[in-house]
Structures are given as structure tokens and as C-alpha cells.
Amino acid sequence: MTKIAFPHMGDYHVPANYLLSHIFPNTEVIKAPKITSKTIELGTEHSPEFVCTPFKYTLGTMIECLEKGADTLIQMGGGCRYGYYSELQDKILKDIGYNCKVINLVTEGKTNIKRINNLLKSIEPKYSKIKALYYGFITFKMVKYMDKIDDYIRENIGFELKKGSFESLKEEMLIAFTHIKNYKDLKKTYKRYLDKLHKIKVHKPDNRIKIGIIGELYTIMEPFSNYFLEKELAKHHIEIKRFTNVHYLLFEKSHKYKKYKKYAKEYFKYNMGADASDNIARCKYLCREDYDGIIHIKSSFCTPEIGAMPIINKIANTYQKPVLFFSFDSATSETGIKTRLEAFYDMLEMRKDK
Amino acid sequence: MNRVGIPRSLFYYYYKDLWIDFFDSLNIPYIISPNTNKNIMSRGETVANDEMCLSLKNYLGHIDYLKDKCDYILVPRIRNFKNNNQTCTNFWAIYDIVKNLFNVNILNYNIDLEKKQTLKKGLFKIGKELNKNNHQIKKAYKYAITKEKKRIKQNHIINQNKLKSKKKKILIVGHPYNLYDELIGKDIIKYLIKNNIEIIYSDKFDSKITNPLSKKISKDLYFKYSKDNLGAIAYSEKDINGVIFISSFPCAPDSLANELAMRKIKLPYLNLVIDNNSSFTGLETRLESFLDMIGGKLND
Numbered sequence: 001m002t003k004i005a006f007p008h009m010g011d012y013h014v015p016a017n018y019l020l021s022h023i024f025p026n027t028e029v030i031k032a033p034k035i036t037s038k039t040i041e042l043g044t045e046h047s048p049e050f051v052c053t054p055f056k057y058t059l060g061t062m063i064e065c066l067e068k069g070a071d072t073l074i075q076m077g078g079g080c081r082y083g084y085y086s087e088l089q090d091k092i093l094k095d096i097g098y099n100c101k102v103i104n105l106v107t108e109g110k111t112n113i114k115r116i117n118n119l120l121k122s123i124e125p126k127y128s129k130i131k132a133l134y135y136g137f138i139t140f141k142m143v144k145y146m147d148k149i150d151d152y153i154r155e156n157i158g159f160e161l162k163k164g165s166f167e168s169l170k171e172e173m174l175i176a177f178t179h180i181k182n183y184k185d186l187k188k189t190y191k192r193y194l195d196k197l198h199k200i201k202v203h204k205p206d207n208r209i210k211i212g213i214i215g216e217l218y219t220i221m222e223p224f225s226n227y228f229l230e231k232e233l234a235k236h237h238i239e240i241k242r243f244t245n246v247h248y249l250l251f252e253k254s255h256k257y258k259k260y261k262k263y264a265k266e267y268f269k270y271n272m273g274a275d276a277s278d279n280i281a282r283c284k285y286l287c288r289e290d291y292d293g294i295i296h297i298k299s300s301f302c303t304p305e306i307g308a309m310p311i312i313n314k315i316a317n318t319y320q321k322p323v324l325f326f327s328f329d330s331a332t333s334e335t336g337i338k339t340r341l342e343a344f345y346d347m348l349e350m351r352k353d354k
Numbered sequence: 355m356n357r358v359g360i361p362r363s364l365f366y367y368y369y370k371d372l373w374i375d376f377f378d379s380l381n382i383p384y385i386i387s388p389n390t391n392k393n394i395m396s397r398g399e400t401v402a403n404d405e406m407c408l409s410l411k412n413y414l415g416h417i418d419y420l421k422d423k424c425d426y427i428l429v430p431r432i433r434n435f436k437n438n439n440q441t442c443t444n445f446w447a448i449y450d451i452v453k454n455l456f457n458v459n460i461l462n463y464n465i466d467l468e469k470k471q472t473l474k475k476g477l478f479k480i481g482k483e484l485n486k487n488n489h490q491i492k493k494a495y496k497y498a499i500t501k502e503k504k505r506i507k508q509n510h511i512i513n514q515n516k517l518k519s520k521k522k523k524i525l526i527v528g529h530p531y532n533l534y535d536e537l538i539g540k541d542i543i544k545y546l547i548k549n550n551i552e553i554i555y556s557d558k559f560d561s562k563i564t565n566p567l568s569k570k571i572s573k574d575l576y577f578k579y580s581k582d583n584l585g586a587i588a589y590s591e592k593d594i595n596g597v598i599f600i601s602s603f604p605c606a607p608d609s610l611a612n613e614l615a616m617r618k619i620k621l622p623y624l625n626l627v628i629d630n631n632s633s634f635t636g637l638e639t640r641l642e643s644f645l646d647m648i649g650g651k652l653n654d
Contacts, residue, residue: 048609048610048613049609049627050603050604050605050609050627051609051610051613052606055610079443080443080606081577081606081607081609081610083574083576084574084575084576084577084607084610084611085610086574087572087573087574087575087614088610088613088614091614091617091618092617095617104574267450267454268450269449269450269453270431270433270446270447270449270450270464271433271446272443272446272447272450273443273446273447274443276443276447300405301405301604301606301609303407303442303443303444303606304443304446304447306403306405306406307406307443307444307447307448307450307451308447309403309405310402310403310451310454310455311450311451311454314454314455327405
């Protein structure tokens, strides 16, 4: 029996798990252990020196999954060198001595249905395409609902009256999502939790601080890799706006890009790779709306974002908005981040009081 | 007079002869920035972002040098060459980075074969921007491209002949903008020549022959310039004594592709990553011991 596993990214293991266990009834899906500092150590030890950090995180998780008994690993890819991770990771794992198969679903940031079909066949030759389409549809809807709920939580979590109420409700919802039977069921569950969510009491003062977070996709979506930045901000009672999520990457990016290009045409003419151009346009948007500050996060050595940074800086200068850059590495110190964040927060408060 | 500035970095090393032939044939005056020196590099570092790769910093330094010495600066943009042949994302972004960082007139063309943006179209575009008519441009393009094709063939033959040499042969794997840059790779090459090594350059092969061979080392690779590199290794593997990888810190495609190559080839290799603090003395010791090792292997 094949045992399949995949690296973490935020809470998206819930829909991914759901999809895989439904289309491959004869395959065991192994849940990747939570990322810890041990994971990162493992990943860093076996990674090339100046590769970007997601490589190290995912490699660490892969090793831990293999230790748990997995033999087939699934890796995704983005429009930058992310798409090329899997071949090297495969080689590294084999060199360490694991006998495993690494499947890369997306290369060059493009999804090719035919290729994916062949890859899925290699996991379980007799998988049913109709079933895969049906459960794929449910999974994508699940992702959409999760992202919607996350957006709401991000805007409100800093102002909850009873601490932890949003988080516990979300955990409850994720568990409920794993037991969904069909689309109708999913929709009902979503509505139920949405109602509950709206009932959670919040106190939002008018002069609250609003921050937009932009940056590289993995670091944004995997809270461990950004040292739980969003939680830290919520502690300071800050409203958070974030654009990147899986739904955006899968379904909105291609048509939104055209809008972005038009919107920020004075700052970029060409696609600058991965989410770089998107972030430039978002930066302009945040500057023009009533946001108080911008935080740009990325993993170190993320080439597309490095290219976008001088332009983001320029926009922020033009509009006189403060922007804070974070570059996360496996060796980043948590205190350093907290101190810089605190200083940034103090500055925003001072600007607000003026 | 419309003088065009050509930065001696990145694209220059791929297209220099083609550009020069093209501009000469059109009678357009141009200025090429001098070989990279400490001043140019530090100019680049001031303008650039800390984390940018050394080659990109270098490029920005050359632009900074040229900015008040000409009317246009030639900054192309290269995205892909079709069929899983894309470039590093810095090559995608470079136009917009320069545009935002400098207040200069840019002469730009875009190579994106997936969207049918070819080199030919690009050269026609800049020719027109410089007020030349279709007929003139056509003639210049034909002249430049035929010479370019001849040059590629010749280089390939030279490299092939070198592979038959009786001296110790080392394949230098790296991007031409690093290998031939005065500050980044020149010293290494000078050192090897001094030590009577036959140097084979990874970029001087005909990429039509080497690119398919890169599949031997990496199946999924989609970076065109890394394909050139790995293909060169696969092509010459049997005839060489060792491989030296030269890359600039922190090159994105090299960090993965070179690592994979190093794990797969069975030849002795040396990996040199150059950053702005590299001193040649440090590199020299490493080169020396590498040459020793290769020598030892030959005598066995």
C-alpha cells in the first residue's frame, strides 16, 4: 500500500488531506508532523547553502514524513525556482538513503491537466477521474471558504473581547471540514460557522491601526516560517489585510494580474516573476487606501521579491507610508523580529496621534 | 546625437557582437561601459538592494556609470525561449528595476518567445525608436544575425578542438556575465591559463546541441542558461579532467541546478561562489589544491 505525504503550508493540509484520501481509497495519507525548530534544522543540514528558505522547510518536513513511513511525497511549485525544488529534493533524499518517490504537480508555475493526470495515475493506477473531479471541486470550494473565513478573522482577531474565541472556533471548523460528506454538507457547515463567527463579539475602535501584509507566498501562508507575525500583530490590536492565499494563487491570479498591471502601470511594465508585480500593485493600493503601514515579508534569497523591494520602497516614499521589510531565514532571531515590530508599531501610533 | 549606452554586464556577454554589428551597420553611435572596476561595483552596491545577486549589483553599477554619458541605455528584458526555457526572474524584472531606480531614457526590447516576442522584433523596435527605416533595419539585422550564427558555430568548433588537447582540461561552468567579468571571474581564468590548463567554457558550446543533453543530468530543469551549463557538462564529461563551477552569490538557478550537477557527476569539481567580499587570495588556495588533486588523478 502506498503511503503518501506532503509538506505543510498553513492550514491547507485539511483540504489536501481530504482530497487525497477520497480519490485514493487504497492509499494511506500520512499527516506531516507540525513544523518545529527540529524540522528546520533537518532541512538546513541537507540543503544547499544559498537556496531560499521554503526549500529548507519543505525538505525538513519531507524527511520527517519519511521517518513516519511515507514513501511517496507530493511537492507543488511556483513561478520562480520553487517549481524546480522537487528534482533536487528527490536527489538529496536518495543520497541520504531514503527510497522514495517525489511527485511535482506544478512546474514553471503552470498546471498541466494531462501531466497531473499521469502523475496521479502513477500513485494509484485505477483512480477514478470522475471521482477526482468531484472531490477536486469540493476541495477547491473548501479552500475558498477557508480563505474567506481567514480574511474575516484577520480583520477582527485583534479586537475580540474574549481572547482565543476566534482561534478555537476556527479549529473546530477545520475538524468539521475533515468529516464533510458532500458539497451540500460543506456549504451547510460553512454557513453554520460563518454565523457563529459573526456572533463573536468584537470591539473595533475607530482609530485602530490597519496594516497590509504583502510578500512572498510561502512565507506569508506558513505561519511558522514568519514567526507567527499575524498573531503578534493581533496582540497589538491591529487590523490585518492580506492578499495572498491559495484561492488567489489558483483562481484569481491570472485575471487579477491584468488589473494590477493597469493599476500600477507607472511602476511596472512586465511580469517580474512569482508575486513580485502583484505586490507592487498591492503596495500602491495600500498606500492609497487608509492603511497605516505596510509589512513586506519574504524568505531570504527570494529573488523575485528582492527585485520588487526597491520599487515598493519607492512607492512608499512617494505616498509617505511607512513600510517594514522582513527577510526570514532559518537563523532569524525571534527577539529581533519582536523588537523591530514593536518599534514599527510605536511609530504607527505616534503618526496616528499627530 | 542619439548615443546609445551599453552596460558591460549581464546581457552584454550574450549579445555584445550582435549588438555591435547591428549598431555599426545602422551607423548609430554607442558607448560601452568599461571593464568592471571597484568604483563601478561600489556604485552598484549603493543603488542596489542588499540581497540582490552580485551580477545584478554589477549591472546596476554599469548603468549608474553610463547614466550621464549617453542619451539612451540599452536594457533588454528576457523572459523565455519557449519549451521550458525560461530565464532567471532577475532577467524578467531588470527593465522595471532600472526604470524605477534611474531617471534615464531606456532602449528596451522584450524576448518572450511564448508570446511571440522575438529578438528580431525587438531589434526592429529599437531601430525604429532610433529613427531608422524598415529597409535599413532589415539590412542591419540580416548582417548581424548571419555573423552571429557563424560565430556560434566557430566557438563550438574551437571548444571541440580544445577537448582533444593533450593538456589538462577543465570545464568552467558558469554564466558568461560572471566568467568574463573583470572583477568576478577574470582572475580565476587568468590563474588557470598561467598554470597551463586548457580551459573549456560552458557557454561557448552550441546550445542546440548541448541543451537536449542536459536532460542526462536534470530532467525537470527549465532555466535556459542552466541548461547551457549542465548540457556542456554532459557533452564534454568524457574528455575533461575536472569541472569548476563559478557562480555569483546568491544566484537562484545555480543554487539548485549546480547542486544537482555536483551530486550527479563523477568528476572532481570545485564550487566557487563569488560575493563582494571574496578576495582572490582565498580563491587561489582553493584553486591550487584543486589543480593538485587533478594532477594526482592524472598520474595514477
